[in-house]
Amino acid sequence: MADALQPTEAYDEFVKGIWKENPVFVQVLGMCPMLAVTNTAVNALAMGAATAFVLLGSSLLVSLFRKLIPRQVRISTYIIIIATFVTVADFTLEATVPRVHRELGAFISLIVVNCLILGRQEAFASRHPTRIALADAAGMALGFALALFCLGATREVLGSGSLFGISLFGERFEPWVIMVLPPGGFLMLGFILLFFNWWQQRTLRQRRAGPAMAGIGDAGEAAS
Amino acid sequence: MNGDVELTVSVGQREPSPFRMIATLGIAAMLSGLVLATVFQVTKPLIDANKARELRLGVFRVVPGSAGLRKLVLRDGGLVAVAEDEVVTAPAVHAAYDESGTFLGWAISGDGPGFQDTIEVLYGYDPQTRRVTGMHILASRETPGLGDKIYKDEAFVANFGALAIEPSIVVVKDGRDEGNEVDAITGATISSQAVVRIINEANARWLPVLPAEPPPFTGESD
Numbered sequence: 001m002a003d004a005l006q007p008t009e010a011y012d013e014f015v016k017g018i019w020k021e022n023p024v025f026v027q028v029l030g031m032c033p034m035l036a037v038t039n040t041a042v043n044a045l046a047m048g049a050a051t052a053f054v055l056l057g058s059s060l061l062v063s064l065f066r067k068l069i070p071r072q073v074r075i076s077t078y079i080i081i082i083a084t085f086v087t088v089a090d091f092t093l094e095a096t097v098p099r100v101h102r103e104l105g106a107f108i109s110l111i112v113v114n115c116l117i118l119g120r121q122e123a124f125a126s127r128h129p130t131r132i133a134l135a136d137a138a139g140m141a142l143g144f145a146l147a148l149f150c151l152g153a154t155r156e157v158l159g160s161g162s163l164f165g166i167s168l169f170g171e172r173f174e175p176w177v178i179m180v181l182p183p184g185g186f187l188m189l190g191f192i193l194l195f196f197n198w199w200q201q202r203t204l205r206q207r208r209a210g211p212a213m214a215g216i217g218d219a220g221e222a223a224s
Numbered sequence: 225m226n227g228d229v230e231l232t233v234s235v236g237q238r239e240p241s242p243f244r245m246i247a248t249l250g251i252a253a254m255l256s257g258l259v260l261a262t263v264f265q266v267t268k269p270l271i272d273a274n275k276a277r278e279l280r281l282g283v284f285r286v287v288p289g290s291a292g293l294r295k296l297v298l299r300d301g302g303l304v305a306v307a308e309d310e311v312v313t314a315p316a317v318h319a320a321y322d323e324s325g326t327f328l329g330w331a332i333s334g335d336g337p338g339f340q341d342t343i344e345v346l347y348g349y350d351p352q353t354r355r356v357t358g359m360h361i362l363a364s365r366e367t368p369g370l371g372d373k374i375y376k377d378e379a380f381v382a383n384f385g386a387l388a389i390e391p392s393i394v395v396v397k398d399g400r401d402e403g404n405e406v407d408a409i410t411g412a413t414i415s416s417q418a419v420v421r422i423i424n425e426a427n428a429r430w431l432p433v434l435p436a437e438p439p440p441f442t443g444e445s446d
Contacts (some may be wrong), residue, residue, distance in 0.1 A: 039368050040368075068248070069248055070240040070244055070245050070248060072239075072240065072245055073245045073248055073249050076249055077248060077249060077252050080249070080252045080253055080256050081252065081256070083256070084255075084256040084259055084260060087260055087263070088259065088260070088263050091263050091264060091267040091271070092263070092267060094267065094271050094274075095266075095267035095270035095271050095274070096270070098271075098274045098275075098278070102363070105365065159368075159369060160368075160369060175369060177369040177370060180368045180369050181367065181368070181369070
């Protein structure tokens, strides 16, 4: 953060992952863990943290060694780096929070094949200096964790009537069980993606119409 | 092949020698191995301790009043006492003792298919009354909200408090009348039946080999 220009660039790269290019809601990446482990808020956060650790670690190394790795073997090298971080995360979770580790099961190991991570290495970390790559990784990781948490918290509240394991509605609440099952994950994700698409189109339409003609644009759209 | 070469030449990059590619991958894999070996060494004792603690707590739960345990493994048709931390591949049971070292009962584990995946059950058995004294699920991936009631629903777990095992444990759906009946969870009949089947199978396997005289208690209680 020494010179004046770079921090803004790093900041931009950081922020884009959280909202404008959110890995789940906008890029629709990493759907497998997204649907599988978001039945409770705690699971979602643990998954988000594990993914963040792997993404930050891999982006740091890939960006540091980007000039040393020959292009022909780059993907295999990335996979070795990613798999190493995943296994470290796997062992660490099992040693420190065995309960969470048991709930997440095989999905920790499956971070290796999360396309979000390899995607960031190939598309970003291997072409940018370390600081920018780290900012991008942090933004993407935070965006991914936020998306997981949104889904996890909603599904836990609707499907179990609790948040972080704390009961919210008392004894008389009848849990909407399907929300914690896989179909509930698809359903919830569908609604969230619908919202994001609607939001994007609306923003686009307003921008096209221009601020002064926003009202007319909307009316025209409604008539057509 | 030709296309590849031309492409790399056109962007002004020479094809790196095979040696460099091998060296890159070799070094990466070696460093990765080094990191993994270190992390494994550091976390292994912690992971083992977690598992041992989980098992101890499970044993103390399924044999009420117990405070100490000894591990026995099946070798050459008989049960042999081994050290708690000894790594064994043979099937094992635990003898549970109270604080003064008096034998209370056995903690037996068994596994079998549930609704989604293998369920691992630990249960207590009192040879004097010939009853199951408690049940604890060591591992399961049953449906959240339904099948996971086999360990989250206290009323279901209480079924196994003083459960007669003869002629065999049966699952009923309209409340227990007999001492060998377990009331199934509404909406999770298959999971309930799986738990009972696992216990029946483990009984058939273990009860004939359990010694009449359990080994004396030697370890420390906590």
